[in-house]
Amino acid sequence: MAPVRVGWIGLGIMGKPMARNLLKAGYPLTVYNRSRAAVEELAAEGATPAASPAEVARQADRIFTMVTDSPDVEQVVLGPQGVLEGAREGAILIDMSTISPQVSRRIAQEAAAKGVQALDAPVSGGDVGARKGTLSIMVGGDREAFEAVLPLFQVLGKTITYVGPAGSGQEVKLVNQIVVALTVLAMAEGLAYARKVGLDLETVLQVITQGAAGSWTLSHYGPRVLRGDFAPGFMVRLQQKDLRLALESAAAAGQPLPGTALVHQLFRHLEATGAGNEGNHALVKVLEALGGQGERG
């Protein structure tokens, strides 16, 4: 039986290595990207270049999108020369961007009207996870479509979870981001306080990382904070984009999130002082600045 034909739209920091993994797994791959350099790079590796999302869609059974935000997904899927112009009935659209759950649901509706199943399948694990194929993928949409795409997901990631109907994948991603951001705030306030009262930070970290205060964040980023290494990790500006989406979705649902709203404002100080491309563990610097503490030596 002929292998499933795959299309990939969006070859950025995440999309390019993800598309490459599918290509290396032996799938016929047609690709499109706004700027041609990445297209040509993958074409040299065996992908078929396309001139538009519609053209990708015409040649694929499984069409992936990995772009920046809601308007970008709407553009490449619903816009002129978009995926839905070219996709045939029975094709499956998989959006792996992190966007508004509301927009994901609307896209699924519009796709269904054209006989195309749409899955929202945002990821977690960064560009490292994208390259290594170890992403965590949270998938919303039709269950059977999920099962049909599962072999492809298993090339791209390590932990693949079906979470519910269309939009649920995005919602679970946003839950994840709320918890991550506030756990980073926990570390930031604890360590800024510890530094201000003159404790030995290595000892502090050793003690609190075990037991009830422990978290992935503390274990992975605590040592980097102590070293003054604020390279990402997970970029502040991407954290902020996800928090904006979370707060918008919570607003629509009528759910107050005072902690999330606070940490979103605190992160803004990093964006305002040119640190938007640092890792989110740089939040400790905001608390230190509030405490009148100077830069770490």
Added chain:
Amino acid sequence: MAPVRVGWIGLGIMGKPMARNLLKAGYPLTVYNRSRAAVEELAAEGATPAASPAEVARQADRIFTMVTDSPDVEQVVLGPQGVLEGAREGAILIDMSTISPQVSRRIAQEAAAKGVQALDAPVSGGDVGARKGTLSIMVGGDREAFEAVLPLFQVLGKTITYVGPAGSGQEVKLVNQIVVALTVLAMAEGLAYARKVGLDLETVLQVITQGAAGSWTLSHYGPRVLRGDFAPGFMVRLQQKDLRLALESAAAAGQPLPGTALVHQLFRHLEATGAGNEGNHALVKVLEALGGQGERG
């Protein structure tokens, strides 16, 4: 060589099982408590009852206190018939209560003036850890005094860490409590949001507990939240006492802690609605109430 003679003041939920463990380890133990019932209970197991903290101190080389708050430690150590009235030079006072670092430092000064070393050694691990002797103990004070008491600490706990000069033990405990409280807020906002938008919470928990959002809190309390089981764990009113101490100490040090201040106010809703003896993971109910969500069925 005769075994070190131990005194224990404060036989509450934590103090009684801790004193009992030292007794069972073979140490001669003299005890005092404001209400006699616990004294008589341990006397029946071989402890020697005393009528005052001073009397305990007169008969001990290592004098432990485990009481509720700063004024209580000041009372039993510095007050009339207090430890310092009875203690001889060379004795070591070990306060295992969680109190103000500032008060701990003052007590250490006053004790030193009488030739008594004082260690602040607050614990983590609850009454379960107290009974099983698996507490985590963070010790501040003179290093040699710490070494001298270490065998006793090893009866009481599993993880014993020397963290710095007098007051440091308390400070590290407060760092721990700041991080715990904000990590609980992370879980509370994530799960309240997830419930409000109609996600399947079992699936959500399964996904977010792994990876960057993971924490001891999420793993241990997430499932209890889903079951509506809000029994402690770690009582809200004790969390609140520790947060009050943390905010007071941060105030003295000039360190703003906006997240900690916020979660301290949110927990207050539980105290105001009769839930002060529930576990701190009940915080999710405050977020749910803010979102107009009813009680979990």
Added chain:
Amino acid sequence: MAPVRVGWIGLGIMGKPMARNLLKAGYPLTVYNRSRAAVEELAAEGATPAASPAEVARQADRIFTMVTDSPDVEQVVLGPQGVLEGAREGAILIDMSTISPQVSRRIAQEAAAKGVQALDAPVSGGDVGARKGTLSIMVGGDREAFEAVLPLFQVLGKTITYVGPAGSGQEVKLVNQIVVALTVLAMAEGLAYARKVGLDLETVLQVITQGAAGSWTLSHYGPRVLRGDFAPGFMVRLQQKDLRLALESAAAAGQPLPGTALVHQLFRHLEATGAGNEGNHALVKVLEALGGQGERG
């Protein structure tokens, strides 16, 4: 000289009485609204109905828009059959809606490209001020265009201020809304606390309304809170719309607003519990609920 011909698009709670005031002042008025009832009402009073914003624009020198949010203004100005399709060079477009400053600036650019000056002139004073012609109007855009429209503004409002280039009117409106919302929070926390500790609220209000704690909010809404009268005033859902715009604009400018973000979340509880159409002074009920206080008798 023939009077200036006026066009009005958007005849809602604010727009209809404002358009009516211009009609009564003797200006030839052409009107458009999505639903016809209001159009027919004003037509019976002497206005000329139009079938589209473009048709209004073809017959007017001064074209007013008063609609709900940014997409609505973009639609009626830039969209098909929009104002810019019909407006002639030299016409002045005056948007009196409260929308994104960024969108206002873009509209001004697009209008300028067609030889049309655009002013952003949001208002304050509610439907009462709209009817009575006593609105406060904050105007951004070209200074000369402002001067040309001033006689019309003076029919609509009592306090008219030129505040700066295009977008500035919206920005000043948002500053106003930030200050209003936080002043309402000041009253809400003060009165909730006063009620919780059992003070006589009439006396409290009498004391605090004078002196350093005094504000328009306290004077105008304090007595209503005491009476349990939460009718608007200024509707919570409109306050929330303005706070969303303020937080979005602050985000774009890199200005953290932790207080504004907090009050925006607290107001959400009112939206979540069906009180979105109450006055913003109902915020006190959120603080009372947090304190476990029941409804006021």
Added chain:
Amino acid sequence: MAPVRVGWIGLGIMGKPMARNLLKAGYPLTVYNRSRAAVEELAAEGATPAASPAEVARQADRIFTMVTDSPDVEQVVLGPQGVLEGAREGAILIDMSTISPQVSRRIAQEAAAKGVQALDAPVSGGDVGARKGTLSIMVGGDREAFEAVLPLFQVLGKTITYVGPAGSGQEVKLVNQIVVALTVLAMAEGLAYARKVGLDLETVLQVITQGAAGSWTLSHYGPRVLRGDFAPGFMVRLQQKDLRLALESAAAAGQPLPGTALVHQLFRHLEATGAGNEGNHALVKVLEALGGQGERG
């Protein structure tokens, strides 16, 4: 009839001018202060010096205290050589310090046991109001005792209000401070945002000071903020003391105050950066720092 004999304990920035006003009004005045300089100054003006609070109390029918905080009032009233050691039955004690309502109530109880009525009568109006005798005074305690002291209050202040039983005066003062602090936050966030987006601040202030955003704070401190004049006004460290008392009292009453807790943390940045003696309107500098804005020129 012989004039009422007055005693005054505490001759600081507030107490000295207040005591002086009673002396100038013709009352026989006995004074005590920890440091003698102020005592000697008033003795040169006709006051009788005393060597202890008890000695003051022995010679007075009306005994005023104006000291720093709860422990100070407890010390001079209940401590050795304190007021209650010297006061005779029928004397009235008036504490005009701002302290814990709970402590005020306890002092009233202890005084009553000795036949002495105690009033809590904190003030508002600063050292300027103290000198000019224009203070606002909020009085709690026995109604008849209030009436008996009213002529003295009328020398000290302009607006005197009886607010309820013992402790109520302090509570109303704290309500006032909650509202003041959050109204200052309203101004701080509004003006920091306005500056960040490049608005003309004179115009902004002119527009927002009228209407729904208006407040005493905005009118009195807005212009000083624009000039970069941060001299008190009302000192940050005194604002912080009052906010601490308010948050403690709210905690005891079970009333969450998330806004008050937030502004208390934000003010801490000023204390942490050596600005504790600036006026509370300096809060705008914290918001500006969060937005990465430099010092005002």
